[in-house]
Amino acid sequence: MTKNTYDVAVIGAGIVGLATAYTINQRFPQKKIVILEKEHAPSLHQTGRNSGVIHSGIYYRPGSLKARTCVLGVQKLYDFCKTHGVAHNRIGKVIVASDKEEEIYLQRLYERGIENNVSGIEIIDKPKLLEIEKNVNATKGIWVPITGIVDYASVCAKLAEIVKARGAKIVFKCNIKEIHTEENACILKTTQGKVIKSRYTFNCAGLNADYIAKLSGVTPQIRLIPFRGEYYKLIPQQNDLVRGLIYPVPNPQFPFLGVHLTKMIDGSVEMGPNAVLSFKKEGYRKTSFSTKDFLNIISYKGFWKFTSRHWRTGIAEYQRSFFKSAFVKSVRRLMPIITARDMVYYKAGVRAQALDHNGNLVDDFCVEKSHNVFHVLNAPSPAATASLAIAESIVTMSDLS
Ligand SMILES: Cc1cc2nc3c(=O)[nH]c(=O)nc-3n(C[C@H](O)[C@H](O)[C@H](O)COP(=O)(O)OP(=O)(O)OC[C@H]3O[C@@H](n4cnc5c(N)ncnc54)[C@H](O)[C@@H]3O)c2cc1C
Secondary structure (H helix, E strand, C coil): CCCCEEEEEEECCCHHHHHHHHHHHHHCCCCCEEEECCCCCCCCCHHHHCCCEECCCCCCCCCCHHHHHHHHHHHHHHHHHHHHCCCEECCCEEEEECCHHHHHHHHHHHHHHHHCCCCCCEEEEHHHHHHHCCCCCCCEEEEECCCEEECHHHHHHHHHHHHHHCCCEEECCCCEEEEEECCCCEEEEECCCCEEEEEEEEECCHHHHHHHHHHCCCCCCEEEEEEEEEEEEECHHHHHHCCCEEEECCCCCCCCCCCEEEECCCCCEEEECCCEECECCCCCCCCCECHHHHHHHHCCHHHHHHHHHHHHHHHHHHHHHHCHHHHHHHHHHHCCCCCHHHEEEEEEEEEEEEEECCCCECCCCEEEEECCEEEEEECCCCHHHHHHHHHHHHHHHHCCC
16 A cells, blocks of 8 residues: 555544544554544534533434434443543533423423433422522423533544554645545545545545535535534633533524533533524634635525525524623523623634525434545534444444455
8 A cells, every 4th residue: 555545534633533533443453544634733623612512312303313323422422531531521411491381392302302212311390400500590491410511622632642543644734625536446635735545535524524525526415504603601700600501492493402501621601602604614703704605605595495484583693693682681591690791702613504405404414425435414513422423323334344
């Protein structure tokens, strides 16, 4: 095998790409693996800018890939963190209803959790809720003891360290710009002039996964639409107001979980994220704009169908993005004791959410295969939690031997 020829190339050093390389390395230690990442370090996009929550699997449609890989992945992730000394905390969360209508959705969510085999969940009344979270505003809740927190960038750093120690190569500043597929191989060209040949290729390029699929000659049935999620932080003096994780009952129309309160691994408290349409895939400011990404969005008929149905929600999300008072209102619904003075703007992440031709947000994870190239085309939340289980299922699907 020549210098730039590999059995496996993984595009993207986010958590899905690194978990895929790690799993291949575990199953087939003799395979020559390269991970190609356009940035100078791993996990600089979705993975390093998320909520840091280890999800339980309660939210997802029973039988879906999300439900199966999340329930499996949560255990794999805890085991990985324990084995390799990655700081994490199985702190538990409450999902809360604040009126009778939300209580109906809460009950449905609980039943879904039971169907998905989420361990230890229970419906709790107000006194029990207040024992767990003394400042929460709610009439009823679900206690989810398996939910935890972790810094996903630390998980990625550990995955990268392990695969490198076992012989895989990680090449940073390596932006894939051309892909040619042959009968049994793939030629990858980078903007820096590198040429890499691989037998199997895994496209784990997050927000750019649909662009990469197109480069390889595939026309995906979806387009990845960027939704920015912004966070505030509590001022440190108020960190004790929150014990663990507090989530609202999600709006069943959208795959986003709603603005929530999260006690992070360092003891700070984050509030967010909202879900605002972004005009740049990897743009983290309110004014971020990319002509390529903008044209990609507005030239898609699915986008206009989606917009015609959800423009009111879209405007409300922009309001919550540009006016702190609207964001504060969402937070105070969960915890009225928090005021605007307690909250400072902190950070943003951008979700890669697939939208289909009919304007529906694609609910499940989605992987497409063409020749020996595997495209992870929709891996939004809870893909960080589920990453090790997603990797298992992609590697099994690939028939790598
Ligand atoms: C705001 C927010 C909150 C979230 N909260 C949670 C949570 O609490 N728990 C949870 O489980 N999930 C959460 N998620 C979802 C989770 O973060 C993602 O599902 C997961 O990180 C996806 O990982 P990835 O590896 O597919 O993508 P990414 O982390 O985006 O990685 C993709 C990588 O591919 C690289 N790349 C792109 N194009 C190219 C190219 N042309 N050449 C080479 N490399 C390229 C990028 O630079 C990047 O490093 C959240 C996501 C967001 C945005």
